[in-house]
Amino acid sequence: MAQYLMIIISAVFINNFILSRFLGLCPFIGVSKETKPALSMGLAVTFVMTGASLITWLIYRFILIPYNLIYLRTITFILVIATFVQLVEIFIHKVSPGLFRAFGIYLPLITTNCAVLGVALLNSEMFFREREVLANSFSFSLLQGFFSGIGFTLAILLMSGIRERLEFAEVPQALKNIPIAFIVASLMSIAFLGFSGFKL
Amino acid sequence: MLAPILTLSILGLLFGIGLALFFKIFQTKEDPRIAQILEFLPGANCGACGFAGCFGLAQAIAEGKASPTRCAPLGLEKQKKIAEMFGIKIEEKTRLVATLICNGGIKAEDKFVYQGIETCFSANLLHGGQKTCPYGCLGFGDCVKVCPFGAIYMDKEKKLPVIIEEKCTGCGLCIKTCPKKILTLRPADKKVYVMCNSIDKGALVNKYCKSGCIGCYKCEKVCPSEAIHVKNNLAVIDYEKCTNCGECVKVCPTKVIIQII
Numbered sequence: 449m450a451q452y453l454m455i456i457i458s459a460v461f462i463n464n465f466i467l468s469r470f471l472g473l474c475p476f477i478g479v480s481k482e483t484k485p486a487l488s489m490g491l492a493v494t495f496v497m498t499g500a501s502l503i504t505w506l507i508y509r510f511i512l513i514p515y516n517l518i519y520l521r522t523i524t525f526i527l528v529i530a531t532f533v534q535l536v537e538i539f540i541h542k543v544s545p546g547l548f549r550a551f552g553i554y555l556p557l558i559t560t561n562c563a564v565l566g567v568a569l570l571n572s573e574m575f576f577r578e579r580e581v582l583a584n585s586f587s588f589s590l591l592q593g594f595f596s597g598i599g600f601t602l603a604i605l606l607m608s609g610i611r612e613r614l615e616f617a618e619v620p621q622a623l624k625n626i627p628i629a630f631i632v633a634s635l636m637s638i639a640f641l642g643f644s645g646f647k648l
Numbered sequence: 649m650l651a652p653i654l655t656l657s658i659l660g661l662l663f664g665i666g667l668a669l670f671f672k673i674f675q676t677k678e679d680p681r682i683a684q685i686l687e688f689l690p691g692a693n694c695g696a697c698g699f700a701g702c703f704g705l706a707q708a709i710a711e712g713k714a715s716p717t718r719c720a721p722l723g724l725e726k727q728k729k730i731a732e733m734f735g736i737k738i739e740e741k742t743r744l745v746a747t748l749i750c751n752g753g754i755k756a757e758d759k760f761v762y763q764g765i766e767t768c769f770s771a772n773l774l775h776g777g778q779k780t781c782p783y784g785c786l787g788f789g790d791c792v793k794v795c796p797f798g799a800i801y802m803d804k805e806k807k808l809p810v811i812i813e814e815k816c817t818g819c820g821l822c823i824k825t826c827p828k829k830i831l832t833l834r835p836a837d838k839k840v841y842v843m844c845n846s847i848d849k850g851a852l853v854n855k856y857c858k859s860g861c862i863g864c865y866k867c868e869k870v871c872p873s874e875a876i877h878v879k880n881n882l883a884v885i886d887y888e889k890c891t892n893c894g895e896c897v898k899v900c901p902t903k904v905i906i907q908i909i
Contacts, residue, residue: 507659511655511659512655515651515655516651517651517652517655520652520655520656523656524655524656524659527656527659527660527663528663530663531663531666531667534667535667535670538667538670538671538674538675538676539674541674541676542674542675542676545676549703616765618766
């Protein structure tokens with residue numbers, strides 16, 4: 449039980465994908481101008497991360513390891529992620545065209561989002577030892593995938609809240625928009641450093 | 649050697665089939681003409697057409713609910729091209745440009761020092777702004793910020809916004825934004841306009857602004873085509889009659905009638 453809790457806390461706070469690992473920064477900067485699209489982006493990434501964790505674990509465990517194909521890991525995982533992103537894209541286009549346009553290029557960009565590939569690779573490294581499958585590794589992978597996505601959502605949501613308020617601030621001309629967003633992101637990241645002392 | 653090739657191909661094929669099936673269920677049917685129209689539209693999403701961004705207008709045009717003329721920034725030629733695509737005919741309209749009708753700025757006196765948020769909107773909420781003239785430009789440049797085409801800049805010396813007429817598309821966004829309502833649309837081929845909209849009496853205008861219309865009737869008397877009239881202590885030009893002769897510009901004592909060369 450403690451192990452599960454550790455994975456959850458670690459994925460959301462201690463090793464937050466954006467603020468501690470610095471992965472998946474492009475949607476984080478690109479879609480964080482307003483809260484609503486930011487939340488939707490977070491949920492889309494969470495879905496892709498969870499789905500990708502599930503499928504990549506199955507592929508890794510039942511195809512790549514038995515056939516000695518671990519070196520194909522990256523390309524296979526990208527294939528899985530690309531499929532998932534396409535699913536999400538078709539779905540969003542159908543359900544909410546407005547949101548689809550708000551995402552713009554950042555939706556297909558989840559495909560190459562290092563956070564999603566990151567969580568898949570991380571799962572395959574953390575919960576497998578060489579070719580040996582560790583105990584509970586399937587549920588651990590799923591949990592880590594889902595809660596990394598939650599961590600991403602949390603970070604992008606906080607960021608969008610700050611950026612919405614920044615709209616009313618007097619920011620020097622040269623720092624407007626993206627530069628100030630990077631400064632804010634680094635300050636948030638320093639705040640999240642405080643979690644790195646936690647050990648469960 | 650064969651194993652990796654086979655694995656990847658089979659996986660790819662499986663995912664591909666899965667996607668194709670999913671697409672069949674969640675297919676979105678979109679009028680392909682929307683994308684074509686969207687290519688013509690300026691893409692500034694200024695909202696002056698009354699739809700939510702350029703996409704909204706494109707959709708409405710494709711459905712036949714709106715005419716391409718709704719998009720003023722588009723320009724006549726492109727409007728015609730879109731109309732041709734659908735076989736609609738459009739009326740020719742003269743090009744309109746935004747015009748500032750205040751010559752105050754540093755020439756108009758302040759009644760207090762404003763130190764709040766630097767937007768015209770918030771300044772206007774405090775006793776109608778810091779200018780003594782209740783009609784004058786506050787000079788914080790809300791119009792500059794809102795213009796999606798970069799057609800307005802702030803003249804720092806005069807503390808007045810300047811409209812670059814070549815860039816102005818007449819979308820009217822600045823007019824909606826200005827809390828003092830001192831921007832109007834004027835036919836681009838008419839080069840003479842009155843840079844004041846104060847309807848106070850001449851003596852009062854003289855007290856708070858060095859360049860305001862005092863309603864002296866000089867322009868009205870000199871105009872050969874009876875295009876300029878003083879109403880409510882303010883000279884107003886009737887653009888249907890104005891011939892750009894510039895006689896009124898020469899006689900104006902406060903230099904508030906402007907002719908662009």
